[in-house]
Amino acid sequence: MGVTLPPFEHTSSGAIPDICSKIRKSYLSHKTRPIEFRLQQLRKLYWGLKDNEDAITEACRLDLGKPSFETYLTETGWCMNDIVFVCQNLEKWMADESAPDIALTNKLLFPKIRKDPLGAVLVIGAYNFPIQLSIGPAIGAIAAGCTVVLKPSENAPNAAAVMEMIFKKYLDPTCYTVIQGAIPETTAVLEEKWDKIFYTGNHIVGTIIAKKAAETLTPVTLELGGKNPAIITKNADPRLAARRLTWAKIINSGQVCVSQNWILVDREILPQFVEELKKVFKEFYPNGAKNSPDYGRIVNNRQWIRLKKMLDETKGRILIGGTMDEADRFLEPTVVQVDDVNDSLLKDESFGPLIPIYPVDNLDEAIRLANEVHDTPLGVYPFGNKKETDQVLREIRSGGASVNDGFFHASIPTLAFGGVGTSGSGSYRGRASFDCFTHRRSITKTPGWMEGLLAIRYPPYHGKTKKYKAMSELKPNFDRDGNVKVGLLKWILTLGAGSNNAAVKRYFLVVLLAFALNKYQSRQSKL
């Protein structure tokens, strides 16, 4: 491609405290507060990405064998669009909001919500979408007026080095900087005081981060993984399910946090589904995945060996694929029929192109098993009729969900994205990225002329309770059993129904009866 990439070099651990202290000082200098400063930095970041598109494409190719289309779709194009979207909306998001649901008397204090930056923040990225998962949160933090230290994943070193080069060349170095490294450097960064830590990666490290943050009561957003189920009922379209779920597993060669980890298929539809999978594989990769320019590679040998072990140890039956090449870190998309939730392919999140399918007798069994394997996955993907997909959404919790698709909800850049329970906490993207790094600060302003009215709050309190109750007490509309009480007036106005909806039906019935009666009477009078 003819691009020279910068080298990846670990930041010296000794330098880390000073780097972090500079970033904190810059925040405290209020430099990042004005909207113009934030916008200018975001615009520069846009051009940093645009000018270095080729370097990013090459870095992602070297790190993950990422096809250039995928790099544009999920990394460069994704982040550049995000910046443009944020720039277009920032003024609106930053504006003070008048506080909702305020009692009339308190409205005199003009309560409002101000959007304050959280402060100096740490963003720790993961390797699979090395640009998006680092730059994405950083965009939100810059927009919110924070200063940022970015610690990209050392497992995508080329992408990490390109991001450092872009930060240095395009952004204000006193406010935004990159620290490179692995566990020792990240541990050193975590020793510093942060106003927020945004972490993307596995749940074990997520726990380390959360514990460390708890020591200083630092808020965290954790974007973790999950054993995400796809469920195919007997009423689903097997071709549609095969195409969409295959896409969700071959993109980034399956190294996608939100793609399905397993597919629970109704036995009745299993043969057709497997046939359709075979056809789809042939359509997507007519000369095989290995020879296709449109299929990536596993990030490193450690991960490749982990995936090979999962496949070697399965008690399941390989139905499609199964070839691999360590020298090239190639792993063919591989469909395996399994029948035990303790199978090596289901015990851990695969985070690779392995596609276990698990036959079930019915939807209830699928839901029970999915919850048994992971009760709070990052995504859930039901295929079937509306009643069935509604049941899945109701009975399986998840960070997000795509009905009749694999992770398409996570492909919408302005839709809030995040996990629930052990798949993470907090969300970002679009406006949610701004909110993620913003403190919604409640502010009131008490006018001097109210002093007389407010004197009730000052001691001595004697004789004030009754007065205060009279002006402040809200009357419950429910009794001791938790039932709503209906007042006489409401009872009369709602024709004894008690609720507005039921009253509309009763009024409709009354009008209908009156109409029928009227017809009957006019017929009688004609006779």
Ligand SMILES: NC(=O)c1ccc[n+]([C@@H]2O[C@H](COP(=O)([O-])OP(=O)(O)OC[C@H]3O[C@@H](n4cnc5c(N)ncnc54)[C@H](O)[C@@H]3O)[C@@H](O)[C@H]2O)c1
């Ligand atoms: N929810 C999401 O948005 C999302 C996105 C990508 C990946 N993931 C999840 O992440 C996992 C795969 O990523 P990974 O964790 O292997 O990526 P990784 O190896 O890139 O690690 C993530 C980050 O954690 C840091 N790290 C590693 N060990 C650490 C330690 N002991 N202390 C502090 N920091 C440490 C790394 O330096 C890196 O920056 C999967 O479970 C996947 O589902 C989630």
Ligand SMILES: CC1=C(/C=C/C(C)=C/C=C/C(C)=C/C=C/C=C(C)/C=C/C=C(C)/C=C/C=C(\C)C=O)C(C)(C)CCC1
């Ligand atoms: C509907 C109309 C039209 C048609 C529009 C069409 C066909 C749009 C198709 C869009 C597609 C296929 C977009 C695909 C995007 C996929 C993306 C962005 C994937 C992103 C993946 C990500 C971010 C993964 C993240 C993973 C993470 C975080 C975990 O590790 C028209 C235009 C024809 C007419 C109007 C109506």
